[in-house]
Amino acid sequence: MTATVLLENVYKLYNNVPVVNDLSFNIEAGEIFALLGPNGAGKSTTIRMLTTLTKPSQGRMEVAGYDVVRQPMLAKRNIGVVLQQISVDGDLSVWENMELHGRLHHIANPERQRLINQWLEYVELVDRRDSLVKTLSGGMKRRLQIARALLHQPQILFLDEPTVGLDPQTRRRLWEIIRDLNKQGMTMLLTTHYMDEVEFLCDAFGSAKPGRIGIMDAGKLISLGTLKQLRSVHGEGLVTKQLSVTEPGNDSSRGWEYLFFPTLEEANNYLNQQPNKTGMMVRPSNLEDIFVELTGRQLN
Numbered sequence: 001m002t003a004t005v006l007l008e009n010v011y012k013l014y015n016n017v018p019v020v021n022d023l024s025f026n027i028e029a030g031e032i033f034a035l036l037g038p039n040g041a042g043k044s045t046t047i048r049m050l051t052t053l054t055k056p057s058q059g060r061m062e063v064a065g066y067d068v069v070r071q072p073m074l075a076k077r078n079i080g081v082v083l084q085q086i087s088v089d090g091d092l093s094v095w096e097n098m099e100l101h102g103r104l105h106h107i108a109n110p111e112r113q114r115l116i117n118q119w120l121e122y123v124e125l126v127d128r129r130d131s132l133v134k135t136l137s138g139g140m141k142r143r144l145q146i147a148r149a150l151l152h153q154p155q156i157l158f159l160d161e162p163t164v165g166l167d168p169q170t171r172r173r174l175w176e177i178i179r180d181l182n183k184q185g186m187t188m189l190l191t192t193h194y195m196d197e198v199e200f201l202c203d204a205f206g207s208a209k210p211g212r213i214g215i216m217d218a219g220k221l222i223s224l225g226t227l228k229q230l231r232s233v234h235g236e237g238l239v240t241k242q243l244s245v246t247e248p249g250n251d252s253s254r255g256w257e258y259l260f261f262p263t264l265e266e267a268n269n270y271l272n273q274q275p276n277k278t279g280m281m282v283r284p285s286n287l288e289d290i291f292v293e294l295t296g297r298q299l300n
């Protein structure tokens with residue numbers, strides 16, 4: 001399969017400071033890829049560069065085979081973008097927002113009407129077609145943004161923190177939409193700082209092809225792979241040890257020592273050999289453990 005998103009040694013500098021620092025990765029057709037990282041890691045800047053909203057300072061970036069700096073119009077035609085900020089017009093109706101986007105993309109009638117109807121049905125907003133967007137809930141607005149991003153039949157969908165600020169039920173509904181679109185073959189890049197989001201969208205359960213996760217911190221990609229690959233690289237078994245206040249290494253930002261072992265069995269063996277097991281526990285490692293191990297701090 002060919003890469004539909006390609007980044008090669010990409011940098012973005014603001015005031016001479018790199019906020020994206022030598023970033024390289026590919027996304028294959030039909031793949032779902034999550035960029036995970038704390039606030040300020042450079043995730044949104046990466047999406048903004050890939051979607052032609054800001055230019056890289058250095059490096060090569062392609063989407064759908066088009067260079068985002070030299071062929072921005074062609075790149076834009078082939079991508080759908082759902083940004084963090086609600087970008088639909090509150091003073092227009094649901095239908096009018098879709099209509100405007102369809103016209104901007106030169107989709108002629110009756111195809112335009114058919115596609116608007118199809119995507120509004122898909123995100124369950126047909127019965128709100130005449131409502132002013134400012135009267136919709138946050139989750140509905142986000143679903144409308146997704147429907148609008150899909151209207152011109154893009155090859156790749158970019159989602160920047162798609163569920164930020166939404167309630168648990170609405171988040172889950174959006175996850176189902178995202179996963180369903182990916183199952184239908186849509187290539188996707190999403191950013192998030194929610195571990196559960198990444199685990200739901202990229203994990204092997206219920207998905208023949210698990211998505212990959214790129215962990216970003218301070219502009220750099222510090223780990224890359226499926227959840228299974230990340231666990232196998234960093235260790236599938238974990239011993240956690242609660243540090244007492246006086247113990248060396250307890251810098252209060254953490255309070256816990258994490259010891260990774262290749263397997264759960266090895267973690268258990270280690271624990272069994274300890275004369276004093278107070279405050280110690282064994283469990284399978286998860287994405288959050290790996291993140292904390294790599295960055296030395298918790299997300300959220």
Ligand SMILES: Nc1ncnc2c1ncn2[C@@H]1O[C@H](COP(=O)(O)OP(=O)(O)OP(=O)(O)O)[C@@H](O)[C@H]1O
Nearest residue numbers: 014015019037038039040041042043044045046193
């Ligand atoms: N236009 C800009 N001018 C100067 N600095 C900027 C600009 N845009 C972003 N930055 C800085 O770049 C860094 C990365 O920001 P970015 O928004 O890409 O991070 P992020 O990982 O998406 O974080 P969040 O989860 O908060 O959205 C931050 O330190 C931010 O302050």
